Amino acid sequence: MAVFTPLNADQVSSFLERYDVGTLDKLAEVAGGTENSTFFVTTDQQRMVLTLFEQGGTDELPFFVDMLDFLAHHNLPVPGPIADRSGQALQTLADRPALLFPRLPGSSPEAPTPAQCTEIGRFMGRMHQISHTFDGQRGNQRDHHWVERQIPRVLPFLSTDEQALMTRYGHALCDRFSNAPALPQGAIHGDLFRDNSLFEGDHLGGVIDFYNGCVGDFIYDLAVLVNDWCHTEDGTLDEVRYSAMINAYVQERPVTDTERDYWHDMLKLTALRYWLSRLLVIHVDQPAFQLTPKPPRQFLDILNAHYATRLSDLP
Ligand SMILES: Nc1ncnc2c1ncn2[C@@H]1O[C@H](COP(=O)(O)OP(=O)(O)O)[C@@H](O)[C@H]1O
Numbered sequence: 603m604a605v606f607t608p609l610n611a612d613q614v615s616s617f618l619e620r621y622d623v624g625t626l627d628k629l630a631e632v633a634g635g636t637e638n639s640t641f642f643v644t645t646d647q648q649r650m651v652l653t654l655f656e657q658g659g660t661d662e663l664p665f666f667v668d669m670l671d672f673l674a675h676h677n678l679p680v681p682g683p684i685a686d687r688s689g690q691a692l693q694t695l696a697d698r699p700a701l702l703f704p705r706l707p708g709s710s711p712e713a714p715t716p717a718q719c720t721e722i723g724r725f726m727g728r729m730h731q732i733s734h735t736f737d738g739q740r741g742n743q744r745d746h747h748w749v750e751r752q753i754p755r756v757l758p759f760l761s762t763d764e765q766a767l768m769t770r771y772g773h774a775l776c777d778r779f780s781n782a783p784a785l786p787q788g789a790i791h792g793d794l795f796r797d798n799s800l801f802e803g804d805h806l807g808g809v810i811d812f813y814n815g816c817v818g819d820f821i822y823d824l825a826v827l828v829n830d831w832c833h834t835e836d837g838t839l840d841e842v843r844y845s846a847m848i849n850a851y852v853q854e855r856p857v858t859d860t861e862r863d864y865w866h867d868m869l870k871l872t873a874l875r876y877w878l879s880r881l882l883v884i885h886v887d888q889p890a891f892q893l894t895p896k897p898p899r900q901f902l903d904i905l906n907a908h909y910a911t912r913l914s915d916l917p
């Protein structure tokens with residue numbers, strides 16, 4: 603997908619005059635964006651990314667700015683938004699809210715190595731370890747309450763077998779989490795798929811796309827990570843990647859007994875969350891822009907894999 607709102611070099615040059623970042627050398631549209639318009643901006647001083655926000659709900663942008671600032675100040679490899687000369691990060695450009703970020707190095711892994719799984723597990727453990735002190739407020743918009751509300755919206759589009767599975771799994775999981783004690787919480791990424799990470803070899807260059815970021819259950823974040831990073835093409839789960847990831851995670855943030863108790867159901871709940879969100883994009887809440895939809899089936903396979911084979915417990 604190309605950008606939704608094109609910009610020319612004059613517009614960006616005068617935009618950059620608000621900042622202390624040098625003068626424009628090169629402007630390039632980023633083809634891979636799915637929700638926003640993204641540009642690589644290079645000046646005589648630095649490499650940056652400019653994002654124009656195309657979706658509604660921009661009143662939540664200050665939360666994302668605060669969260670990224672917080673994480674960047676704790677030396678995590680995330681793009682802390684660049685502020686203008688008056689200290690303001692959030693701007694307007696071409697009638698869209700706009701943010702300028704440092705451009706982080708690397709590319710997203712397709713088949714992560716165990717060493718990359720160790721790195722990303724360590725990143726998430728460190729992020730969670732510090733993030734219980736983050737005081738921003740935004741609840742998890744894709745938790746079990748959301749799952750429960752969305753199930754009836756997609757059922758009409760499923761086969762009889764899939765309807766039965768979604769109803770059975772959905773009710774069991776939502777029931778379990780509705781009656782759960784409070785799980786440890788803090789700032790979480792909420793969508794740390796491989797395509798939101800950048801690696802140079804086995805070194806983590808950075809983590810991007812925090813727009814599902816919120817204050818939520820730490821093991822929700824970890825389960826999203828495991829489901830995307832540790833499944834193979836045929837939907838089976840790779841124990842080598844999994845062990846590398848969770849062992850690195852618990853070295854940074856030890857988990858509690860309650861988290862261990864809920865872990866396997868959290869893996870299932872988050873698989874169901876993506877089966878649902880991908881179905882919604884195709885059948886119910888089609889985006890304003892034409893996108894190539896991601897396959898919902900992948901997450902049904904992961905969900906079934908969790909019911910068929912229990913991964914090892916959290917250390
Ligand atoms: N800070 C960054 N550093 C390097 N590349 C980035 C950065 N932010 C975004 N990108 C690149 O831009 C692409 C689209 O950005 P993303 O925030 O994921 O947009 P969208 O929300 O539209 O999917 C990413 O896949 C990545 O290649």
Ligand SMILES: N[C@@H](CCOP(=O)(O)O)C(=O)O
Nearest residue numbers: 744793795814876879880896
């Ligand atoms: N990583 C997700 C896309 C983002 O999820 P959403 O619920 O914010 O649409 C995926 O691969 O489906």
